[in-house]
Amino acid sequence: MSRNTKNDFTVIGQITSVYGVKGWVKIFSHTEPMDSILTYSPWLTKVNGQWKPLKIEACKRHGKGFIAKLDGIDDRDIARKFCGEDIAIDSALLPALEEGEYYWSQLENLTVYTLADELLGRVSHLMETGANDVIIVKGNAESIDLRERMIPYLPDQVIKDINLESGTMRVDWDPEF
Numbered sequence: 001m002s003r004n005t006k007n008d009f010t011v012i013g014q015i016t017s018v019y020g021v022k023g024w025v026k027i028f029s030h031t032e033p034m035d036s037i038l039t040y041s042p043w044l045t046k047v048n049g050q051w052k053p054l055k056i057e058a059c060k061r062h063g064k065g066f067i068a069k070l071d072g073i074d075d076r077d078i079a080r081k082f083c084g085e086d087i088a089i090d091s092a093l094l095p096a097l098e099e100g101e102y103y104w105s106q107l108e109n110l111t112v113y114t115l116a117d118e119l120l121g122r123v124s125h126l127m128e129t130g131a132n133d134v135i136i137v138k139g140n141a142e143s144i145d146l147r148e149r150m151i152p153y154l155p156d157q158v159i160k161d162i163n164l165e166s167g168t169m170r171v172d173w174d175p176e177f
Contacts, residue, residue, distance in 0.1 A: 045087055
């Protein structure tokens, strides 16, 4: 499973903080392997609510992520304005997935039902735990309760069906758990 699309764009990382005083920023990659983020171009980030190309002068591995020099930005305070922003690419650049594989963002906001048709809520987000990925399902006014549930993303075992067209996911999960 990979992280993916927001409309026609796919979030592949995030600018997390500034690095130094000359316009460098720290980059966190959502790609697997993490170096794959460097193979995509151009990177996009939101400027005034619109995705715009983010020109990178230089980028290199640093600790558990990367540092990048933003083109034309030589000041820490200006670079700071990009902190917290997602890095995206045009979704058309993504490789095709095999049958039964999904990008994370395809799963976000799916309505989650048990096999007994009990509405648990919507997929809020996903997280990596090491052993397996986990979907975070938040209850809402229409669901059986308002609880937040952490459900392991185990296709065929727990995740029984994903229907992107109907926006639903069926899980073999006890609502009391």
